[in-house]
Every structure is written in C-alpha cells, then in structure tokens.
Amino acid sequence: MTTLTNFTCWSPEVVTATIATEAASPSDAVLLATHTPLRVRRRGDGETGQVITEEVFIDEFLHGPVKEGVRVAPVIGESGSGKSHLVRWVYAALKESHGRHVIYLPKAQTSLRDVIERLLRDLPGPQFEEVRSKLDGLSEAVSKATLERKILDELAESVREAEVEPRDFLAKALVGDRGLYVLLHDPLFRQYLLEPDSFIPKRAEHALRGRGLDEEDVPPMFTVDDLPLAIANVKNIAEASELARAAFRRISSDPQLQVAAVKLLNDHLDVAVMRAANLGVGSVQNAFMALREHLVGQEIVLLIEDFALIQGIRRDLLDAIVEVGTVGGTEKYAPVRTMMAVTSGYYSALPDTFRTRAEASSPIYVVDVDLADISSGTNRTAINFVGRYLNAARLGNAKLDDAAPSIPNACESCEFIEQCHATFGRSDDGFGLYPYNESALRRAVAITADPDRKSVFNPRRVLARMVRGVLTEQARSIEDGLFPSEDFLRPERVRDSEQALSRRQSDLSLSELSEINERYVEPERTRYLLAFQFWGGVSLEVHPGVYSAFSLPQSDLNFESKRPTSPESPDKESTAPSEAEVIAPALQRQLDEVDGWARGASLPQAVARDVRNIVRRALVADLAWIDPIMKAPGTQDLSRAVPDGTQISRAVSIEGASENLAQGVAPIVRFEQTPANGILFKNLLHFQANPSIAPDALIDLRTVTDRYRAMITTRVIEALSFDxxxxxxxxxxxxxxxxxxxxxxxxxxxxxxxxxxxxxxxxxxxxxxxxxxxxxxxxxxxxxxxxxxxxxxxxxxxxxxxxxxxxxxxxxxxxxxxxxxxxxxxxxxxxxxxxxxxxxxxxxxxxxxKIVPQIAEWARVLQEIRTQIPAGVSYLGTVDAIKAAIEVGSTQGFVKANLAEVETTNAEARERDFASVGRLQGTVDGARDSQGMDLWSAVGRADGGEVVAIANYLRYTDSWLAAGLRDAEGRDLVGGLDIDADIDAAISRWDEILLTSDEEGHRE
Known part of the structure; x- marks a missing residue:
C-alpha cells in the first residue's frame, strides 16, 4: 500500500479491550497512558472556585490537616466529567504508599457484597466476621425477586414506624397504618412498584450484582415519577383495598404530599435495603469504627468513585467517616481521609450534618471543563485528551503493559506517518489524530456534551461515542471507502439525539446547506456534509488528503465567497437586510428560530403560524376565476377550501412544526424541513416586517402559489360542490x-x-x-x-x-x-x-x-262536467237552451236568482273554451301511463282554469234551474187553486226547450 486511502491502523477488537469509558476499567498502564490532567477547581463557601493543578489537589488531600481525625474531600462533577477518573488516578498513585490503609471502592463494584468485602478486606476478628457472615444472605442463590419483595416490605415497615416532627403535617399524613404503608402492602400497588423497569427492581439488581461496565447509572433515589401515580391509567384502581384507594387519592391529588412521600421513602431506603440483606442497622458503621480502632497509628484513605452507587450502607458509612477520632485528647480511632466522587445534585441531598462536617474538614473540589475554553485554536485540552486514547487504541493493552511506565507512540512505526500527520495533524504529545483532524475533534467534543450542560466537556461521552464507537463501528466503512457515513453521527452518539443531521452541525449557512442538497444525492450528500462540517472546519476547505484518505472525490463547491459576515446570522448574505438596516429583536428571534428549524429543530408555534398565514394569503390572493369561469368565492367559502385560523395547517403544513392534522388529511402545501425552505421562510418574515428588505420574497412566494393554483381551484370547487x-x-x-x-x-x-x-x-x-x-x-x-x-x-x-x-x-x-x-x-x-x-x-x-291529489281533483271536476254535459251533447247548444229557458222562465218567475247575474253568467259561459275540458281530460288520462319529465311537464303545463269555470257555471245554472222547476211543480200540486193556462204553457215550453237541448248533437 502506497497511500493512506481506506487505511485503518487499529483493530476494533483491540479498541474494545483497551478503551474503557469507566475509570475503574483500564489497567494502570492504560490509565497512565491515557490520563490527561483535569481542570480542578477548589471551591469554598460562597466562592466560584480557584483552578488548581492535579498535583496541588492530591497534595492537599494527602497532606492537608485532618481535623479531629476526619478529612472528607468531595469531588463534584456531572456524569462523565472525569471526577471518577480523578479518583482512580489518585488510587493508582497511592498503591505503593506506606503508612496508609487504602480502601478503593470502584463504581463497577458497588453491590452490597462488593462494598463490604472491600471495606473489611484482610481484617481478622469476630467483629468483622459477624458482618461478613451476614453477607451469606446475599449469595448468588438469592433471587432478585425475593430481594425486591423484602426491600418493599422493609420499606413499608420503616415508613410506618417513622418518627416525624409534630408540625410536619405532610409527613404525618404518610406514616402509620393509613399512609404509604398501605400502598406498599396493597397487592395492586405492589405489582405496579415491582414492574421490571421500576425503581425497586433496579435497586435490588444493583444490590446483588452492582453496576456493570458501561451500564447507565442506576438512579440513587426515588423521584416523584417512581410513585405509583400513573396506576389509574393502566390498572383498575377498584381492585385496590379501600384504605389503599384513600391513600392514593390523597397523594395523587397533592403535589406537595408527593414530594414529602419521596423524601420519606428516600430517608428510609438505606434502612430497608440493609434489613432486606439481613444486615442490622448500624452494623457496618460499627464494623468500620472497629476498623478505625484496629488501625490506630495509621491513616485510612477511603476512595469512592461514585458515592451515589453505594448500596444500602450509605448512612452507616457517612456516619463512620465523619466520626471524630480523638476523644479526650486521645486518638481512639484512626483518622480517615475520604475522597468521594459525587454529582452536585446528589451531594446536595446528603444529610446536612454530614455536609457540615465534611466542608469543615476540606474544600469541595469541582471537576469540569468549559467547552468555551477548548473551542478555540489555542486550547488543545480536548485534542491531547483524545490523542492519548487514539494512541492507546492503536497499541492495545498488552503493548502498553509491556512498555510501562513509558508510553510508546504507535505512529512512529507507521509508513504513513508524514502523510498522515500532515493531513490530519497530531496532538502535543505527537500522537496522530487520524481518522479525525483537529477541527473534527473539536466538533466531536462539542456535539457529545451533556444535553443539560451543553457547555461542559464530557470525557466519557467523547470516549464512548466518538472514539471507541467510531473506531470499532466505522472501521469497515473506512476500509470500504464509505466513510464518513450517516452512521458516523447516528442519534445515540450526539447530545441532541432527536435532531436531524444538519442540526447537529450548525455552522454551515442555510444557503450552503441548500446548495449541498441540490448538488449531491445520498449517500454522497451526507458524506460531503460531514466532511465540510467536521474535517473542513470554519473555512469549509477540506484538505485534499482527507478526500483521498476517505475515497471521496474532491468537491468543487466554493463557499468561501459566501461566508457570513456575522456568525449570529449565517444567512445574512442572502436573506438579511443591509448592514445599515436594524432588525427588530422580535424579528431576529423569529429568524433564529427558523434557522434552527431548517437544521432539524422544532419550529415554534408562533413562527409557524406567521409563515402559514403569509403563504395562505398568497395562495388565495391572486386567484383568477376564468378557468373554469365562476363567481369569485367569498371569504367563508375560501376558508372551507383553504382552511385558516386554527385549521390553517390543513392548508399549509410545515414538517417539524406542531400541527393537529387528522390522519388521512392531505394539506395543500407541505413544506419539508430543508435549508432551502428555511431561506424562504426567513425571506417571508423579512418581507412581512418590511417589504423593502426582501423584495425577492414576492418572487419566491409567487413560485409557490403558481405551483398550487390549480390544486386550490380544485379545492374551492370541491368545497363549494361546484364540480x-x-x-x-x-x-x-x-x-x-x-x-x-x-x-x-x-x-x-x-x-x-x-x-x-x-x-x-x-x-x-x-x-x-x-x-x-x-x-x-x-x-x-x-x-x-x-x-x-x-x-x-x-x-x-x-x-x-x-x-x-x-x-x-x-x-x-x-x-x-x-x-x-x-x-x-x-x-x-x-x-x-x-x-x-x-x-x-x-x-x-x-x-x-301533489301530482296524485291534483290529478284526482281534475278527474272529479271533469266527471262533474260530464254529468251535466255527457259526451255527444253540445256545450254551446246547452248554453243557448239555458238562455231560452231564462227568457221563458223569467216571465213566469221560475228564475230563482238575480236575473241580471244569471244573464251575465250565461253570456260569459258562451265565451268559455270547452275544448279545455278535452285537453285536461287528455292530461288526466295520460298521467296513468307517464312518469318523469313527461309527467312533470304535462302536469306543470296543464291549465284547468277554463274547466273549473265551466264546472262552476253548470253548477250555478243547475242550482237555479232546479229551484225553478221545483217551484213550477209545486204550483201543479196545490189542490184547490186554478192553474192559469199561461203558466201551464210556460212550463211545457221550458221542459221542451231543455229536452230539445239534450237531444241536439254536441257542438264546440
């Protein structure tokens, strides 16, 4: 091989065996080969802390005064800060010391058995054997389930018998037979508290087995989340006893009572664990005090890597190490120098009496490194730290042990040393940084910081995720020419694991990220993105040798001319106002939030609402209703088609923004979480604040609306049901x-x-x-x-x-x-x-x-007419006969109605269209065989007005004719009266006229 391309100078198996993320794991040779001096701050009451060297720290601890036989040096730091490493380093330095009895409690061996055996190792005597014998109850034969139940039983009994201050009303409500005791004994709540991921099972497992290498820290104390408050959501609370339900209701409804319950449980947890392990309360304290008495004339150095992990005996141990050693001027107990690594939160929760005595005997020491101190090019703490581990990974345990106490440099025997160091760089110790370079390492350190303390260097995370993890899991990618791949920054390796890849690297501008997205496709896009971000550094110029080493074609993108003038606004060159323009703080905050969103963060609701409103207004503003031609819809119609208000996300959806979209709802516009859309949003917000700032925003917005105009027209048509x-x-x-x-x-x-x-x-x-x-x-x-x-x-x-x-x-x-x-x-x-x-x-x-009843009515009227004028009878002849009857009958008084009215009615009747009767009859007859439009049209067109008028005329005429005839017939029936011959003649003539009219043919 003549080039560095696709080269690995380590073995993943050797890396796994050599680089441990726990301080207690490596051999002394590896520890010394990888140790980087830590920054230690000496902190007294009210002081922020003075930075001291490790040498000063260890000298103060070993040679500082022991006040009344006690010196307790708390080493405080967050998880992964290096506090345990510092304790381990002190232990390595003390192994050959004389006149001191050194007890070392590593965090990987913190089961009850491990801790007690280490405390009492090699000490003969009945007082020590008694404690050891009690450990038989914690042999491997004891099941975890049994210990879980015993801890819960003992905890219930301890809180039942607990003594509380008379004025502590919250605690008083939790002790006794009706307090926490009933919850801890009730079968329903016990089942919940003993579920596998609950606090009690975790503590029981730890008490038996301790904490394994690289396992997550076991929670040292109960929290409110460990209370069975959620049981109502997953269990049938009615299955619990009445007393348990009453206690649950009290606790679940009162947050203050919940805090008090957690404190009470934690105060009695150690007692419960010791009793469950068959260790009497105070037995370990007595044994340790016997140890101190046994070692009078010597000094005990107790080194505790993580005090929070000490199981069960913490209270006993605390009391024992702060017990004064001089009584009445006589040294009764050997002095104890205790160094205990502990997180700040747990240290604050320790008993006040202990902390008061500890802080009176020694300063508190704080271990942390501010990332601001190592992000510049002058501070190489992180570079040297990782460089030592990279060198150890290449050599392995065996070579380091053989070479101890010297530390060989693996790079000196490599044929690529000059090429590699020129391309990737080296630490101050001369250790090569490959496959990283300095800028890549600085970024790796930054992105692995603790999410809750993002400004603090976390060595454990760097080692586990970006050194050991990358060397073991990415070796094959390097050899296959696929490094750096997306897996290089997989979520569990970074502090913000929920963030997108681009969000984990925030120094590229959105325009640059957008150009990368447009130029490359996956997987090359991710590889170039990582190369620019990590190995390119702030100049974004990746060394040609890096491209060659990773089998990545050299990029022809040139971002240098586009670099932002202000790091606070990386897209200032394309989306921000001129230098003279002042951006309002509220707008700047929105721009920053959009910038974060474009890199993978969530978009705040207020910003998303503003963007959605801008886009929606544009979507509906320029609609021209000419294809198809239709009336412009009103505001309410548009709102149904293109929702606004609380439903606006159904019109304009933004990935990475909170929105209440029902399943299956397809929004009109869907903005993906991309740098290009981030630039668009920033332009829109600029334009909304001041149209003169970002005139191109209108063009960009028009491009969007043009793309969706046809869809919106379709949506409006659908909303209006105009399809x-x-x-x-x-x-x-x-x-x-x-x-x-x-x-x-x-x-x-x-x-x-x-x-x-x-x-x-x-x-x-x-x-x-x-x-x-x-x-x-x-x-x-x-x-x-x-x-x-x-x-x-x-x-x-x-x-x-x-x-x-x-x-x-x-x-x-x-x-x-x-x-x-x-x-x-x-x-x-x-x-x-x-x-x-x-x-x-x-x-x-x-x-x-109404067609049916209307036809029936017409049929009835027609039948009435046919009764008066049967088929074949002339309507006009009938009218004329009636006229003649009027003329004859009127002279005899037979017309029993207003004569003028009768004559007028008769004259109007002669003008009636009798043909309408036939037409209406045709409609009625045709209705029997018609339907649909034929029926509707026939019935709708039909006009029976004339028919009704004819029927009314005949009905009216019939009434006065019938009355006249009855009158005439009545005159014939009058017995003693002479009937005038003229009257008889008139009646005969009337009958003749009527009869003649019936016999005439029909004439229309």
Whole structure:
C-alpha cells in the first residue's frame, strides 16, 4: 500500500479491550497512558472556585490537616466529567504508599457484597466476621425477586414506624397504618412498584450484582415519577383495598404530599435495603469504627468513585467517616481521609450534618471543563485528551503493559506517518489524530456534551461515542471507502439525539446547506456534509488528503465567497437586510428560530403560524376565476377550501412544526424541513416586517402559489360542490322543478332547457283556479327555495364583478351541463345533489307528491262536467237552451236568482273554451301511463282554469234551474187553486226547450 486511502491502523477488537469509558476499567498502564490532567477547581463557601493543578489537589488531600481525625474531600462533577477518573488516578498513585490503609471502592463494584468485602478486606476478628457472615444472605442463590419483595416490605415497615416532627403535617399524613404503608402492602400497588423497569427492581439488581461496565447509572433515589401515580391509567384502581384507594387519592391529588412521600421513602431506603440483606442497622458503621480502632497509628484513605452507587450502607458509612477520632485528647480511632466522587445534585441531598462536617474538614473540589475554553485554536485540552486514547487504541493493552511506565507512540512505526500527520495533524504529545483532524475533534467534543450542560466537556461521552464507537463501528466503512457515513453521527452518539443531521452541525449557512442538497444525492450528500462540517472546519476547505484518505472525490463547491459576515446570522448574505438596516429583536428571534428549524429543530408555534398565514394569503390572493369561469368565492367559502385560523395547517403544513392534522388529511402545501425552505421562510418574515428588505420574497412566494393554483381551484370547487357531477345533478333537479311549474313548452329545444335551468323562479303567475291548495302552497315554497339554488348554479358557471351578482354565464359549459342533466333527470337521486341544491330539491319532491291529489281533483271536476254535459251533447247548444229557458222562465218567475247575474253568467259561459275540458281530460288520462319529465311537464303545463269555470257555471245554472222547476211543480200540486193556462204553457215550453237541448248533437 502506497497511500493512506481506506487505511485503518487499529483493530476494533483491540479498541474494545483497551478503551474503557469507566475509570475503574483500564489497567494502570492504560490509565497512565491515557490520563490527561483535569481542570480542578477548589471551591469554598460562597466562592466560584480557584483552578488548581492535579498535583496541588492530591497534595492537599494527602497532606492537608485532618481535623479531629476526619478529612472528607468531595469531588463534584456531572456524569462523565472525569471526577471518577480523578479518583482512580489518585488510587493508582497511592498503591505503593506506606503508612496508609487504602480502601478503593470502584463504581463497577458497588453491590452490597462488593462494598463490604472491600471495606473489611484482610481484617481478622469476630467483629468483622459477624458482618461478613451476614453477607451469606446475599449469595448468588438469592433471587432478585425475593430481594425486591423484602426491600418493599422493609420499606413499608420503616415508613410506618417513622418518627416525624409534630408540625410536619405532610409527613404525618404518610406514616402509620393509613399512609404509604398501605400502598406498599396493597397487592395492586405492589405489582405496579415491582414492574421490571421500576425503581425497586433496579435497586435490588444493583444490590446483588452492582453496576456493570458501561451500564447507565442506576438512579440513587426515588423521584416523584417512581410513585405509583400513573396506576389509574393502566390498572383498575377498584381492585385496590379501600384504605389503599384513600391513600392514593390523597397523594395523587397533592403535589406537595408527593414530594414529602419521596423524601420519606428516600430517608428510609438505606434502612430497608440493609434489613432486606439481613444486615442490622448500624452494623457496618460499627464494623468500620472497629476498623478505625484496629488501625490506630495509621491513616485510612477511603476512595469512592461514585458515592451515589453505594448500596444500602450509605448512612452507616457517612456516619463512620465523619466520626471524630480523638476523644479526650486521645486518638481512639484512626483518622480517615475520604475522597468521594459525587454529582452536585446528589451531594446536595446528603444529610446536612454530614455536609457540615465534611466542608469543615476540606474544600469541595469541582471537576469540569468549559467547552468555551477548548473551542478555540489555542486550547488543545480536548485534542491531547483524545490523542492519548487514539494512541492507546492503536497499541492495545498488552503493548502498553509491556512498555510501562513509558508510553510508546504507535505512529512512529507507521509508513504513513508524514502523510498522515500532515493531513490530519497530531496532538502535543505527537500522537496522530487520524481518522479525525483537529477541527473534527473539536466538533466531536462539542456535539457529545451533556444535553443539560451543553457547555461542559464530557470525557466519557467523547470516549464512548466518538472514539471507541467510531473506531470499532466505522472501521469497515473506512476500509470500504464509505466513510464518513450517516452512521458516523447516528442519534445515540450526539447530545441532541432527536435532531436531524444538519442540526447537529450548525455552522454551515442555510444557503450552503441548500446548495449541498441540490448538488449531491445520498449517500454522497451526507458524506460531503460531514466532511465540510467536521474535517473542513470554519473555512469549509477540506484538505485534499482527507478526500483521498476517505475515497471521496474532491468537491468543487466554493463557499468561501459566501461566508457570513456575522456568525449570529449565517444567512445574512442572502436573506438579511443591509448592514445599515436594524432588525427588530422580535424579528431576529423569529429568524433564529427558523434557522434552527431548517437544521432539524422544532419550529415554534408562533413562527409557524406567521409563515402559514403569509403563504395562505398568497395562495388565495391572486386567484383568477376564468378557468373554469365562476363567481369569485367569498371569504367563508375560501376558508372551507383553504382552511385558516386554527385549521390553517390543513392548508399549509410545515414538517417539524406542531400541527393537529387528522390522519388521512392531505394539506395543500407541505413544506419539508430543508435549508432551502428555511431561506424562504426567513425571506417571508423579512418581507412581512418590511417589504423593502426582501423584495425577492414576492418572487419566491409567487413560485409557490403558481405551483398550487390549480390544486386550490380544485379545492374551492370541491368545497363549494361546484364540480361537474354536482352541477349536472343540480341542473337535473332544476329542470324537473321547471317542468313541474310549467316552464317547459310542449316540444322544448336545448335553448328552452337552458333557459329553464337558469330561471330563478321569478315572474310565475298562475291564473289556474284548478290547482288544489296543497299544490299551490308547495309550488310557492319551491319557487322561494329555487332561487338560492339557481344563484349558486349561476355562480358556478358565471362571471361577476367582485362579490356582485353573476352578469354572464359560460354558455358552452352550461349547455354541456344541461345536456348531461337531460340524460339523467328521470333517474335523479337526491343523495347525488350538492348541499346547495338539496333544500330546493326537497321542496320539488314535495311538490311532485301533489301530482296524485291534483290529478284526482281534475278527474272529479271533469266527471262533474260530464254529468251535466255527457259526451255527444253540445256545450254551446246547452248554453243557448239555458238562455231560452231564462227568457221563458223569467216571465213566469221560475228564475230563482238575480236575473241580471244569471244573464251575465250565461253570456260569459258562451265565451268559455270547452275544448279545455278535452285537453285536461287528455292530461288526466295520460298521467296513468307517464312518469318523469313527461309527467312533470304535462302536469306543470296543464291549465284547468277554463274547466273549473265551466264546472262552476253548470253548477250555478243547475242550482237555479232546479229551484225553478221545483217551484213550477209545486204550483201543479196545490189542490184547490186554478192553474192559469199561461203558466201551464210556460212550463211545457221550458221542459221542451231543455229536452230539445239534450237531444241536439254536441257542438264546440
């Protein structure tokens, strides 16, 4: 091999065996080979802390005064800060010391058995054997389940018997037989508290087995989350006892009581663990005090890597190490120098009496490194730290042990040393940084910081995730020419594991990220992105040798000319105002939030709302309703089609923003969480604040709206139910209604149908007295409700000025709709109608239901007429005969009505169109065999006014004729009266006239 390409100078198996993330794991040779001096701050009361060297720290601890036999040096730091490493390093330095009894409690061996055995190792005597014998109960044969139940039982008993201050009313509510005791003993709550991931099982496992290498820290104390508060969500609370339910209701409804419950449980946890392990309370303290008494004349050095992990005996141990050693001027107990690594939170929770004594005996020491101190090019703490581990990974345990105490440099025997160091760099100790370089290491350190303390260097995370993890898991990718791959920054390796890849590296501007997205496709896009971000550094110029080493073609992108002038606004060159323009703080905050969103963070609701509103306004602003031609929709109609307000995310959806989209809802616009869209959003926000700042925003916005204009038009048409199927169904209903009210001629043409559909119902004036009241009422109702339907139909097919009435319709399209409607009008189904046509169609159907009673009424009137004027009898002859009868009968007094009225009625009757009787009879007869449009049109066109007038005339005439005849016949029946011959002659002549009229042929 002549080049560095795809080269690995380590073995993943050796890396795994050599680089441990726990301080207690490595051999002394590895520890010394990888140890980097830590920054230690000496902190007294009220002091921020003075930075001291490790040498000063260890000298103060070993040679500082022991006050009354006690010196306790708390080493405080967050998880992974190096505090345990510091304790381990002190232990390595003390192994050969004389005159001291050194006890070392590593964090990987913190089960009860491990701790007690280490405390009492090699110490003979009955007082020590008694404690050791009690450990038999914690042999491997003891099941975890048994210990869990015993801890819970002992904890219940301890809190039941607990003594509390008389004024501590919260604690008083939790002790005794009706407090926490009933919850800890109730089967339902016990089952919940003993579930595998609950606190008690974890502590029981730890008590038996301790903490394994690289396992997460076991929670040292109960928290509110460990209380069975969520049991109501997953269990049937009714299964619990009445007392348990009462206690649960009290605790679950009172947050203060919950805090008090947690404190009470934690105060008695150690006692419960010791009793469950068959260790008497105070037995370990007594044994340790016996140890101190046994070692009078020497000094005990107790080194505890993580005090929070000490199981069960913490209280005993605390009391023992702060117990004064000099009594009455005589040294009764050996002095104890205790160094204990502990997190700040747990240290603060230790008993006040212990902390007071500890802090009176020694300063507190704080271990941490501010990332701000190592992010610059002058501070190489992190570089040297990782460099030592990279060197150890290449050498392995065996070579380091053989070479101890010296530390060889693996790079010195490598054929690529000059090429590699020139490309990737080296630490101050001369250790090569490959496969990293300095900028890549600085970024690796930064992105692995603790999420809760992002400014603090976390060595453990760096080692586990970016050194050991990368060397073991990415070796194959390097050899295959695929490094750096997306897996290089997989979520569990970074502090913000929920963030997208681009969010984990925030120094590239959005325009640069966007250009990378446009230029490359996966997996090359991710590889270049990582190369620019890590190995390129702030200049974004990746060394050609890095490209070659990783088999990555050299990029021709040049970002140097586009670099931002201000790191606070990386997209200032393309989206921000001029230098003279002052950005309001509120706007700047929005821009920063959009920038974060474009890199993978969530977009705050307020910013998302502003962006959505801007885009939505643009979507509906320039809609031209000419294709298809229709009336411009109103505000409410647009809101249904393009939702706004609380439903605006259904119109404009933004990935990575909170939105309440129901499953299956497809928004109109969907903005993906990309740098390009981040630039767009920033431009839009700039434009909203000051249109003169970002004039290009209008062009960008128009590009978006143009893309979705056809979709929005379709959405509006769908929201208004103006699509073709709806219009055809509505037209069919309107045609049927027009037919029912007589608006169609006998042989209509297409123009007639079009006119009928567009007719709003105005101007209908029926003079037809033959319509029954039900028909008339139904017809009036239909005509009133037809108008809104026709208006909507016109809106769907016509143009208007603004929101005014439609002044013109799209005639070709109307004709097409009407043609389609004609083919389906007879089979019209109401469920196919659009909402805006359903009400009028319901009225139309109600009118249609009146056809049967209307036909029946017409048939009745016709039958009445035929009774008076049977077939074959002349209507005009009948009228003339009646006229003659009037002339004869009036002289004899037989006309029993107003003579003038009778003569007028008779004269009007002679002008009646008797042919209307035949036409109406044809309608009635045809109704039996017709349906659909034929029936509706026939009934609608029918006019029975003349028929009714004829019937009324005949009925009126019959009434006075019948009365006159009865009068004449009455005169004949009067017994003693002489009937004048003239009267007899008149009656005979009247009868003759009537009879003659019946015998004449029918004449119209």
């Amino acid at each position: 073709q199927a709806n219009l055809v169904a509505a037209a069919a209903s309107l045609l049927a209604g027009a037919a029912l009210v007589g608006r169609l001629p006998v042989k209509p043409r297409l123009n007639d149908y079009v006119a009928a559909v567009l007719w709003s119902g105005d101007g209908l004036s029926r003079s037809d007295a033959s319509r029954i009241g039900q028909w008339t009422q139904a017809e009036i109702k239909y005509l009133a409700e037809r108008k809104p339907t026709v208006d909507a139909f016109r809106s769907a097919l016509g143009a208007s000025q603004g929101i005014g009435a439609v002044h013109a319709v799209d005639d070709p399209r109307v004709r097409q709709v009407v043609k389609s409607a004609l083919s389906g009008v007879d089979s019209l189904r109401s469920e196919l109608l659009p909402p805006w046509a359903q009400r009028s169609d319901k009225s139309r159907r109600e009118l249609e239901e």
